[in-house]
Amino acid sequence: MLAPALELRNINKSYDRNIALDGASISIAPGSIHGLIGENGAGKSSLMQVAYGLVSPDHGEILIDGAIVEFSDPEQAIEHGIGMLHQQANWLEQLSVFDNIMLVEPVTGFLYQDNNQARRKLELLRREFGFSFSLATKISQLNYSQRQLVDVLRSLYRGVRVLILDEPLALLSSDQADYLNKLLVLLKLQGISVIVVSHKLAVLHQLCDVISVIKTGQMIACIDPKQLSLIQLSKLMVGREINLPHPRQEKLDGAGTVLLQLDDITVKGFKRGRKSASMPRLSKVSAKFYGAEIVACVGLPNAGQELFIDVIAGMARFNLGSLKLFEQSISTTTRYNIKKARQLGIAYAPNPVWEIGLVEQFSMAESAYLGYQERSVGRWGLISRRHKNVHCAQLMQQWDIRPALPTMLSGSFSGGNQQKMVLAREFAQNPRLLLLNQPTHGVDAGAVEHIYRRLFELRDSGATIIFCSNDLDEVMSLADRVCIFGQGRLIKVADMSSLTKSQLSLDIINGGHDE
Amino acid sequence: MNRTQPWWFNNLLLPLANIVLAFLACAIVLWLMGVDVAVAGQVMLQGAFGHWEGLGYTLFYATNFIFAGLGVALAWQAGLFNIGGEGQAMIGGLGITFACLYFVELPLLLLFPLTIIVSAAFGALWAFIPGWLNAYRGSHIVITTIMFNLIASSLLVYLLVGPLKEAGQMAAVSRVLPASSWLPTLDAIIAPLGIEFGASPLNISFIWALICCGLVYICLWHSRLGYEMRVIGLNTHSARFAGIKRERIIVVTMLLSGALTGFIGLNEVQGSSHQLHVEFVSGFGFAGVAIALMGRNHPLGIIIASILFGALYQGGGELAFTSEHISNDIIILIQALVVLFCGALEYMLKPSLMRLLGLDRAVRRSGEC
Numbered sequence: 086m087l088a089p090a091l092e093l094r095n096i097n098k099s100y101d102r103n104i105a106l107d108g109a110s111i112s113i114a115p116g117s118i119h120g121l122i123g124e125n126g127a128g129k130s131s132l133m134q135v136a137y138g139l140v141s142p143d144h145g146e147i148l149i150d151g152a153i154v155e156f157s158d159p160e161q162a163i164e165h166g167i168g169m170l171h172q173q174a175n176w177l178e179q180l181s182v183f184d185n186i187m188l189v190e191p192v193t194g195f196l197y198q199d200n201n202q203a204r205r206k207l208e209l210l211r212r213e214f215g216f217s218f219s220l221a222t223k224i225s226q227l228n229y230s231q232r233q234l235v236d237v238l239r240s241l242y243r244g245v246r247v248l249i250l251d252e253p254l255a256l257l258s259s260d261q262a263d264y265l266n267k268l269l270v271l272l273k274l275q276g277i278s279v280i281v282v283s284h285k286l287a288v289l290h291q292l293c294d295v296i297s298v299i300k301t302g303q304m305i306a307c308i309d310p311k312q313l314s315l316i317q318l319s320k321l322m323v324g325r326e327i328n329l330p331h332p333r334q335e336k337l338d339g340a341g342t343v344l345l346q347l348d349d350i351t352v353k354g355f356k357r358g359r360k361s362a363s364m365p366r367l368s369k370v371s372a373k374f375y376g377a378e379i380v381a382c383v384g385l386p387n388a389g390q391e392l393f394i395d396v397i398a399g400m401a402r403f404n405l406g407s408l409k410l411f412e413q414s415i416s417t418t419t420r421y422n423i424k425k426a427r428q429l430g431i432a433y434a435p436n437p438v439w440e441i442g443l444v445e446q447f448s449m450a451e452s453a454y455l456g457y458q459e460r461s462v463g464r465w466g467l468i469s470r471r472h473k474n475v476h477c478a479q480l481m482q483q484w485d486i487r488p489a490l491p492t493m494l495s496g497s498f499s500g501g502n503q504q505k506m507v508l509a510r511e512f513a514q515n516p517r518l519l520l521l522n523q524p525t526h527g528v529d530a531g532a533v534e535h536i537y538r539r540l541f542e543l544r545d546s547g548a549t550i551i552f553c554s555n556d557l558d559e560v561m562s563l564a565d566r567v568c569i570f571g572q573g574r575l576i577k578v579a580d581m582s583s584l585t586k587s588q589l590s591l592d593i594i595n596g597g598h599d600e
Numbered sequence: 601m602n603r604t605q606p607w608w609f610n611n612l613l614l615p616l617a618n619i620v621l622a623f624l625a626c627a628i629v630l631w632l633m634g635v636d637v638a639v640a641g642q643v644m645l646q647g648a649f650g651h652w653e654g655l656g657y658t659l660f661y662a663t664n665f666i667f668a669g670l671g672v673a674l675a676w677q678a679g680l681f682n683i684g685g686e687g688q689a690m691i692g693g694l695g696i697t698f699a700c701l702y703f704v705e706l707p708l709l710l711l712f713p714l715t716i717i718v719s720a721a722f723g724a725l726w727a728f729i730p731g732w733l734n735a736y737r738g739s740h741i742v743i744t745t746i747m748f749n750l751i752a753s754s755l756l757v758y759l760l761v762g763p764l765k766e767a768g769q770m771a772a773v774s775r776v777l778p779a780s781s782w783l784p785t786l787d788a789i790i791a792p793l794g795i796e797f798g799a800s801p802l803n804i805s806f807i808w809a810l811i812c813c814g815l816v817y818i819c820l821w822h823s824r825l826g827y828e829m830r831v832i833g834l835n836t837h838s839a840r841f842a843g844i845k846r847e848r849i850i851v852v853t854m855l856l857s858g859a860l861t862g863f864i865g866l867n868e869v870q871g872s873s874h875q876l877h878v879e880f881v882s883g884f885g886f887a888g889v890a891i892a893l894m895g896r897n898h899p900l901g902i903i904i905a906s907i908l909f910g911a912l913y914q915g916g917g918e919l920a921f922t923s924e925h926i927s928n929d930i931i932i933l934i935q936a937l938v939v940l941f942c943g944a945l946e947y948m949l950k951p952s953l954m955r956l957l958g959l960d961r962a963v964r965r966s967g968e969c
Contacts (some may be wrong), residue, residue: 400840424843433841441837447830448815456842467822565687 125501168240258588341376445496571596647918662910667890684745685885687752692862693699695722723862733853
């Protein structure tokens, strides 16, 4: 039998007082697709950071093809054929795909670099793996999932043999699922192993040859997904049974009153050069939202659903139309912003949370009142002691945010725990209208169950919830109604009861094309 | 984000090592000049801390550095690089001169609060225009504040050779302020207690500087304003999400920053020279950048860095005075080396220091217990 392409043995790693990895081991066979699952803060990301040389372990060994190696930085890991897709990749948006890939390559020539060979090689790889963008495309013209593919191409160019995909949200989104499948098969044929770290158990269950389960820094199982049902898998991970997909909870009978009404909301496109503005980003969107309901906004990337939420939240301005919020009329001339929205009883959890929803360099206690700094002022105009100490600790306890250390930097928490913190903060305001963008991004299945339960409770208390999600299973489990966006227009509003998942997915794809 | 070093590593050990390195470099220069380094070091130490008067001078200079450093640090927390300290200090001093010359009758107990307010207002005024231009018109704050230094300097020259010039006086200085407006020196204050402090210009504005440190600390880390300033300084996306009015906070930050720097005039004009010299700021405003850098933009760090710089100023002056080889420029040399090693080469020593201490592993093991 071949030696594993990558093996990590007995990895230990702790930060300050927090043990991230406690003797974790993983072994990746050549040409396999290996899933890695675990709850938030179980140590998935830490383990992958060790494999990629971002973090050096306290104890333990890294083996490549059976030989012990040591990395002190990612550069060395890359030389050994380890590649990783970044959640937060930095691109130079005004440069082409080709230039961005070449940026990190060493300069060989003096003054002039002959790039033709590299270009040929990249073009070959691009065709072989069927990437749709051309090498000359500017990064700014690519959407999030295409950028991740550029990252894959970059890894391939650098001779990757083990590719780590850490929560590749955009790639796993429903419209990309088929493509990802094809890509993974192609990678496999080339003998390239792929490690997929994700919370989307259903997707992994289908995709992977092997799945490893990590819990509190230890590897507790390594299983063949064909031998185990999805429910058994989730039980292994969380320690109790979780129904997947998460069960729906129907809303109570009787329509609520209209809480929010939008009439002909239009947001102009970006100006391009001297020519007139491009296509509007939102055009003539009218919709009504009632109390006690959950509405999903879906569409292909940049179809307008996220902007729609931003408009309601006061984060984006609209150019035409009007809004009616809790009996308050808002027109284009009204001063409306997110501060005003919060005063009216709107709460908003944006995406990605680590970029917008909190400040990574702040302690979690400080991030726990971001946006509500006015309400946290106590005596003498200073931030009250309760908000400094107690508030965050309470939220951490209620939402099981780990580690429960309010003084730890927000950026040191895992993505799922950051997401939970932002949700906890917004829930704590008892909103009448809750807006969410990718509400369970990076959150594990156990916590998702908890979040859904909270959302249903909030709805049943009379509030309206509007959310955007790339995850159709999430839409199917949560939403009472769905708004489907295509090219800036609201093309369909439907009751969930009259819609199947495949039909929904078809509607979304159709929304991307002109009739 | 990995926090692999304990807090004292970045905040104490590293700056300390950098300073030692700067002094070493300085010692080499002195040695090349043929100066006995050991003697020179002793002279400097003796001059800065060895006797009450020297200590007084050290703290007197430190007062200027504290005000300048606070001004830079406060703006820095909001992501603004205010290097207009020179100009803001000049205009602050001008305001104090006006106030002292105009309110001749006022007792010091009322005049001091008034001059505090006036110097703050004048300094803030000078920072307001660059701040406004940055917030609402997108002008680069570094460019505008530098230009405002030049404008302030020209303005002062114009006033001191023209309208404010005392008749029969050749130098570009204003009239001497009435003696009733002079800030009491600390040695005058504690003399009744029977303590002999020696005649240094150290005055009560030093106490005000320490109070300002406390106020800045409270503002930055305990108030809503400081919270919003820091959010803006760290992440503009989060700031927008938090509903923070970026433009307004930037203007307010610059006002506060300018006000703090404007206080230099209290110490120099009202506390020491008792008249407005055309070059009374003489680089203190710029030194504020170095102070803030060394003090990690934290009031406590700024106090420590200011006292160090004050000691360099005073000790270096003493050295230049006693040794014939050495001119006053030695102070600038030492300062430049400190800035070089603490600022530009801040993290040069970090990897080797960590390796030296075996810090990576040692710290984590202690964390496991």
